[in-house]
Amino acid sequence: MQPPRLVTNRFHAPTRVGPTTQLPARFHQSLPGYRPTALVEAPHAARRLGVKHVHVKDESDRFDMPSFKVLGASWATYRALLHHLGATSEEIPTLSALTERLQGSNLCLCAATDGNHGRAVARMASMLGLQSKIIVPHDMVADRISAIEAEGATVLMIDGGYDDAVSHSAAQASETTLVVSDTSWDGYTDTPGWVVEGYSTMLAETRDQLAARGLATPTVIAAQVGVGAFAAAVARAFARSTGTHLVGVEPTEADCMTTSIEKGSITTIPGPQRSIMAGLNCGTPSLVAWPDVSAGYRTFVTITDDQVTTAMRLLAQDSIVSGESGAAGLGGLLAHAAALGLSSTDSVLIISTEGATDQAGYRALVGSDTTTGSDTTAAPAAGATAERTA
Numbered sequence: 001m002q003p004p005r006l007v008t009n010r011f012h013a014p015t016r017v018g019p020t021t022q023l024p025a026r027f028h029q030s031l032p033g034y035r036p037t038a039l040v041e042a043p044h045a046a047r048r049l050g051v052k053h054v055h056v057k058d059e060s061d062r063f064d065m066p067s068f069k070v071l072g073a074s075w076a077t078y079r080a081l082l083h084h085l086g087a088t089s090e091e092i093p094t095l096s097a098l099t100e101r102l103q104g105s106n107l108c109l110c111a112a113t114d115g116n117h118g119r120a121v122a123r124m125a126s127m128l129g130l131q132s133k134i135i136v137p138h139d140m141v142a143d144r145i146s147a148i149e150a151e152g153a154t155v156l157m158i159d160g161g162y163d164d165a166v167s168h169s170a171a172q173a174s175e176t177t178l179v180v181s182d183t184s185w186d187g188y189t190d191t192p193g194w195v196v197e198g199y200s201t202m203l204a205e206t207r208d209q210l211a212a213r214g215l216a217t218p219t220v221i222a223a224q225v226g227v228g229a230f231a232a233a234v235a236r237a238f239a240r241s242t243g244t245h246l247v248g249v250e251p252t253e254a255d256c257m258t259t260s261i262e263k264g265s266i267t268t269i270p271g272p273q274r275s276i277m278a279g280l281n282c283g284t285p286s287l288v289a290w291p292d293v294s295a296g297y298r299t300f301v302t303i304t305d306d307q308v309t310t311a312m313r314l315l316a317q318d319s320i321v322s323g324e325s326g327a328a329g330l331g332g333l334l335a336h337a338a339a340l341g342l343s344s345t346d347s348v349l350i351i352s353t354e355g356a357t358d359q360a361g362y363r364a365l366v367g368s369d370t371t372t373g374s375d376t377t378a379a380p381a382a383g384a385t386a387e388r389t390a
Contacts (some may be wrong), residue, residue: 004307006339007258007300014239016295018232024075025201030094031074033063037202039209042318042350045330049337051346054330055218057206060321060355065119067354068202069182072229073120075198077109077180080191081128084178099128108133110172110179112165114278115144115357117182122151124180133172135165139274143358161272163283183227184288192229192288199233206349207237217241218349220342222329225250225257225300226280228289230353235296247340248293248300249332251275251308257285257293258300266290276305276365279325279354299340301332309365310334315352316366323362326354 028034042054059068081098082089084107092098108131111121118134125132132153136145137160148155158168166183173179184192210217223234225248238244250258254273260266266285273281285293308324311331315322322330329350333340342348356362 002252002255002302004252004302004304004335005258006336007261009261009294009297009300011261011294012298013295017235017239017292020200020203020233020236021197022200022204024071024198025204027075027078028071028198028201031063036205036209037062037068039206040318040320042315042320044317045314045350046348048314049333049342049346049348050344051220051342051348052344054348054350055210055215056315056318056320056322056330057202057349057351058320058322059202059326059351059353063123065116065123066323066357067116067120068199068230068351069116069353070120070123071201072182072195072198073111073117073180074124076182076191076194077121077124077128079194080178080180081107083190095127102128102130105130106176107131108177110135110169110177111181112136112162112169113148114162114281115140115148116279116354118153118155119144119148119151121180122148122153126152133177135169135172137161137165140278141358141361143360147357161283162281163268163271182229183282183284183286186287189288192286196229196232196236196288196292199230200237202351203233203237206351215347217244218347219243220245220247220333220340220346221349222247222249222333223297223351224248224277224280224325224328224353225285225293226254226325227282227284227286228257228293229286230351231257231297232286232289232292234351235292239292239296245299245340246297247329247332248297249328250300250302251277251280251328252302252304254281254283255302256283258302260285260290261294261300276324276361277308277328279323280328301336301340303328303331303335307331307335312362312366320352321355321362322352323354323357324365326352
């Protein structure tokens with residue numbers, strides 16, 4: 001494992017980043033319980049970074065789940081099922097119409113996950129009256145398994161990490177089992193591409209919220225990477241913005257995208273990946289995400305578990321409950337502020353991609369109430385984990 005580092009991206013070429021789309025937003029807005037998540041100011045974080053202001057897109061409550069992942073999972077599930085049925089969105093325009101069409105079906109939705117994506121796929125299966133099977137790494141914490149099972153899913157724990165769970169899920173594909181993955185491999189790219197599209201809703205909300213406050217596009221945006229799906233969506237939304245510096249953030253021991261940038265092509269790093277930022281514990285970038293991420297980000301940085309814990313505690317001071325993977329963006333900026341050249345003229349956007357999905361782990365690391373975020377300065381505990389954000 002290398003120490004924290006900053007890598008300037010020699011492939012940075014924003015004009016090569018793909019376009020964004022409005023189609024998922026219209027779909028999401030039709031779902032029961034849709035509402036934009038909050039964009040909140042974080043003055044403590046701004047003071048620590050020495051910047052003009054920090055805004056945080058808080059994804060701790062999206063469709064009553066503690067993560068943004070349902071945006072990608074719901075759109076990808078909808079599109080994958082349309083494809084499976086040989087139907088178009090004009091023929092089946094809504095979730096209720098899709099549910100009616102699937103009545104009596106013996107279809108099962110399957111996904112690999114470190115928590116959030118799998119729970120979101122399980123939720124979609126439940127809403128559609130389908131079965132779901134979610135494949136998880138051997139070290140997933142009990143709270144996250146229970147949350148997936150509460151959605152009605154069958155959870156299968158396998159030996160190995162996230163990449164092993166992905167391989168196992170891919171082998172489940174059949175006429176009656178539809179794999180809804182947020183990462184891609186040779187011959188499987190459509191559904192992960194729809195996951196990336198689904199995240200565009202969150203970024204469109206962010207743009208609208210900034211504009212409503214009379215704020216320009218931020219000068220610095222930090223995004224967690226993982227396999228790259230979320231980071232690709234951020235690139236599509238903001239990479240072409242003049243004067244905006246995109247920074248990709250990874251754990252030091254799960255730095256597959258940073259390593260791939262250094263090597264010049266998609267590279268698999270050796271495992272296991274055991275950062276507390278479990279949602280970022282990925283060994284191989286997604287084929288679908290690579291073009292947008294490699295072209296859209298000016299800089300990549302890596303951080304330690306201690307550095308992300310500092311970011312979680314700082315966000316708690318601003319009453320923002322952010323899980324380990326959710327706080328990674330801020331952690332990257334805190335750890336590399338001087339090298340990034342952050343200054344008092346900068347405006348920063350952070351996306352906190354998850355809340356406290358492991359309540360006990362969050363309290364052990366941050367020492368705060370997960371509802372208010374009020375700090376009680378408990379010491380961190382080893383072994384706490386987080387969820388997949390890529």
